[in-house]
Amino acid sequence: MPRLILKCPYLKSGTEKVAAHLSNLITYMATRSGVEKLSKGNSNLPSTVNQEELIKQIIKEFPGSKNLFEYEDYIENKTIENASEFITISLEQNLDKIGQRKNYVDYIANRPRVERMGPHGLFTGGDDEIVLSRIAEEVANHTGNVWIPIISLRREDSISTGYDIAESWHNMLSYFAPEIAASMKIPIQNFRWYAAFHNESHHPHVHMVCYSVNHADGYLTKKGIEKMKSGLVKNIFKNEMQIIYAEQTQRRDQLKEESKGVFVKLISEMKSDAVQNPKIEELLLHLSERLKHTKGKKVYGYLQPNLKVIVDEIADELSKEEKVAEAYELWYEMREEVLHSYMDTLPERLLLSQQKEFKSIKNMIIAEADKIAKGIVDLEKLDNAEAERFNDNLIETDEIEIMESSSAFEYEPIVDELEDEPDFENHYVFVKWTDEYKQARDYLFGTDDILQDFEKALKLFITEAERGNVLATFDIGRIYADGLGVEKNPDKANNHYVKALAGFQEVESIKAWKYTEYRIGKMFATGLGTEKNYQKAAQWFDLSADKKYKYAQYSLGALYHRGQGVEQDFQTAFALYLKSAKQGFPYADYEVAKMYRDGVGTDKDEMKSNQHFQKAFRGLEHLEKTSHDDKIQYRLGWMLQNGIGTEIDIARAKEYFEKSAKMGNTFSGYALAKLILKEENPSKEEVQKAIKFLKSVAEDDCNDFNSIRPLASYALGKIYLEGKCVAKDINQAVLFLMKSAKENNQWASYQLGKLFLQGNEITKDTDKAVFYLTKAAEQGNQFAQYILGKMYLLGKDVLRDKELAIKWLTKSAEQGNEYAKFFLDNLDKLSQPSFLFSKWFRI
Known part of the structure; x- marks a missing residue:
């Protein structure tokens, strides 16, 4: 468990002795060096009698010293070195009480192991050079109180967090200074602070001097010290x-x-x-x-x-x-x-x-x-509230599963990475990243120097495709499929994908090549230019993976993971992912991390999982800088949104989603829309943009969006039903919920069933209610199962049917629904109408 020790004594002003002490303290903190160290031969000997007597005196005078790391070390192992460390730090941490003692100034002036950041070790916020003598005089002559915090860490914690060097402390304290000022009740404009890092062998620590230019400012309470310490812990141990x-x-x-x-x-x-x-x-x-x-x-x-x-x-x-x-x-x-x-x-x-x-x-x-x-216990209201909470959580979970397994994440590797490229001389088709093709890609994705321009990209791709470059032919298909600068045209897109697949196969016939084998496999796996055929995809990926091509290893691993075209085998999937990851493919690192996290295909290992997630994020960032690929941008945005392999950063996530959505990436557009609509006070323009996108997906019947379309329709239905971001419109809500239910979204069916059953906002229709609730129940929705069971048991709106009631209530109870369990436990009583009106309750 991370832990630091913070002591925050202060020195009163007003005497020559204290002024001299403050001056010496500044010099001590900045320059303490040169004291002779204990030789290693003596450091592990038992503590001396004099040391033990002094320690007893220190504990008697300063009982709080028992809380120091150094005291814990001394009690555990009473050596000369540990005794010396404790005596030193306990005197330092109580210098507000002993600051005027005769020999203390001589003692602190020669203290060793300060880490210098120039001619001395003193630093403050910013990079300005500190003149030690001026600061010493300024602090010594200060007429108000001066706080002297001391922050101490264990050596292992300082190394693991990077706080074993002065620069880390300088950066963190510069950022944290306003919180220290607030804790001391000093206006930030009046706050002054200086610090020095002392790199002790066991417990590195930092000495600070803090005060206000206005001598009347400043008041530090116990709560203020706790606030400072809590803030330091959060900054230093943020990951833990x-x-x-x-x-x-x-x-x-x-x-x-x-x-x-x-x-x-x-x-x-x-x-x-x-x-x-x-x-x-x-x-x-x-x-x-x-x-x-x-x-x-x-x-x-x-x-x-x-x-x-x-x-x-x-x-x-x-x-x-x-x-x-x-x-x-x-x-x-x-x-x-x-x-x-x-x-x-x-x-x-x-x-x-x-x-x-x-x-x-x-x-x-x-x-x-x-x-x-x-006189009411309204189970209907209770279970509705429970269903809504569960609904929101499950939708988020479903989205995560969809996003994690989505082809929206896929990335096409650069052929320049390959060493065994065939000789394309005298061939009318070829696969090559020519300078012209690269320029077309630059216009398609945009670079730091080139603005995104779909029209120029298309012209260059067409020219390159006419020369026989299969890569350009494929990208033209993508432009028409996603409507990048042109009207979406699925037929044109498919024609180009068919040509691209034939081209890749022609190149493969010239020479068996791991890159074309991989690209052909991808087209069969995604159904581009051909019928989707996982078995053929697996065969092509296998040829490429045998040649140790990391992208094929990854894609073949995905088929084994999902059991598509091959028998599902998590161990084989994990082995293939790991081979790809070891060659530096961040997508494979991501999958390895998931499998370590979930214990699928390998033993659970949280540490390895985190390492691979972090490696995946760094690798994807590097790939995005060179390729500006929308699929990489989407995955980076998603990882930043969910704190996977990095810290949560919604602002950066939105930036990546924005870039990716401009490339027609439907998943990015959906994620961006959801983020906007979750914001507390989104602007009207942002809301309109989000709803416009959701509608473009929900109403587009030309493309298969791999489960995004029903999610978009459901999101729109909920928006119009709740009236949070737009004017409430029950007709629009029902329209979009029906579209979503038609594509087997269980929650859309459940919502429709409730609406038709309640008859509050639309005309009550029991037949439609039963139809949609049954559809949701058959898809495993425990709340639809519960409502149906209750209806059939009580004979409410339908004929009483105990057998059907038990069927649906049992299915719901098996998923943990407490309300369904209650009805099952009271079947006989609840079947009697007299029970419906007890002394206190109505169901």
Whole structure:
């Protein structure tokens, strides 16, 4: 677990002794060198009696020194070296208390191992040269308080994070200085700071001097110190903390889910008179009775204090339930890991009711109590809310799977990389990256020096194709397929793809060549210029892969991974991906990373997975700089959006998506549209652009977009249904949801089923509702299965059919649907109309 130690003493001004001490302190921090070091032969000997006596005195006078890394080292191994390290750093970290002692100035003036950044080791923000004598005088004569923070790391942490050199500290502290100023309550324009890095053997540390030019400024509290320390941890250990925060979020969500599950179970127990926790039942009914006479918003923040006490008590009783208690323990473990990174002493654990992060649990309790107060437990409303949450999560998951496996990621290698190019003399067709072809590609994709110009690109491709260059023929097909500067024309595109495939095969007949074998395989795999045929694709890829061609190894690995044209074999897929990755193909690194992550075809290995993801990202960045390929731009954008192999950077992701979308990349356009529509306050122009693109995909019946079209249609349906970014339009919503449902999007069918069943915004139509809900249910949608099961069980809107009810409720319950489980557990009671109106509940 990452950890640093921060001490932040301060020196008061106003005496000659302190002024002299401050002057010496600046000189010490900048120039401490020359002290004779312990010889290696003596350093591991047991600590001396004098050292041990001095350490006892230090601990007595400064008990906080027990929290230092050096004290931990000394206790673990009481050697001369460890004792010396502890004595030195403990005196340094308490210099606010001993600064005026007689020999201290002599002691600090000769301290060794400062890392110099010029004539001395002192630095501040920016690159201006520091005149040591001037700064020493300025600090010594300062009339206000001077803070002297000391930041210490373990040696292994300083090396792993790169903070074992002064330059890293200089860069980070320059960036972090405004937060230090804010913690000290000093306006940034008045804030001054200087620092020096001391490269100690076990625990490198930084000394700082901080003050305000206005002597009246500055006030550092315990909370301010914690804020500084927390910020330093986040900056220095950003990669480690990102993983911890993600895990903490996951555990928080798990606790919320477990709490909700227990409540659903409790409600069902109350219905069946089989309550296992009478205390919660008693409190919940008491709260519900009180809420009957409560006006205003019924959420925790608006309740009277006496009602909040009841809610808190229910939350704390809930936290004693086994599953909730386990989830709370797991969450707290991760929280304390974070706290321990910047706090010496962990605070006492709080009850669940006192944790601000879990206010939603208390609001859930209030909502349930309010429903009881009204005589209603509305399972319909509860399961709708659950379905929406699940829906959004699943759609995101589906999109990730589509994007990860999508041919939108594919990249055509440059033939210049090959060494065994055939001799094309006297042949009317050839495959060659001629200067003319390269220029056409430059106009197609755009470069740093050449503006993108589809018209010029097409003219050059046509000229080159007429000379017999098969590569140009293929790219003309792509231009007409994607409508790059021309109207989309699938027939023209196909004609050129057919010619390109024939050309590649002709070149292959001249000489068996791994590049043409690979390109022919790709065309069979994607169905360009021919019927899609994975078996033939695998045969061609196999020929090329045998010649150790990394692109063919990767593509053949993909077929084995998906079981297309060959028998699915994850181990073979992994081996092929790995061979390709070792030759430097970043796409293969990406797949290797996924397989290590998921434990598919190999053992799970998170560290190797992260390494390959990072290598893939770096490799793709390099490829994009040279090729400006839209497929690479799309994958880079997607990785930046999702934090795969790099940190999340939405702004950069959008830039890559924009570039790629200009090349007609449908996946990039879709991703860009989704990002825009997720923004809190997107501009009208951005929203119009996003919706225009989604419509262009949803309404284009000419091209097969490999599952993007139904997703685009569904996104439009939801937009018009919710009316968030555009005026609500139920007719448009239904139109696009029907288009999506027609292409087997289960969530579109589910939404349509609910709309026709409820009859709130469109005319109720039970037949259509059952049709769409059944379609979604057959595709595995647990919420459609649940609604159908409930309808057939209760005979609501359809004839009662217990057999059908059990069928759909069972399928839903098998996917973890708590509401379906409740109905299955109470089949006999729920089949009796009298049960529908109990003392407290209505279903």
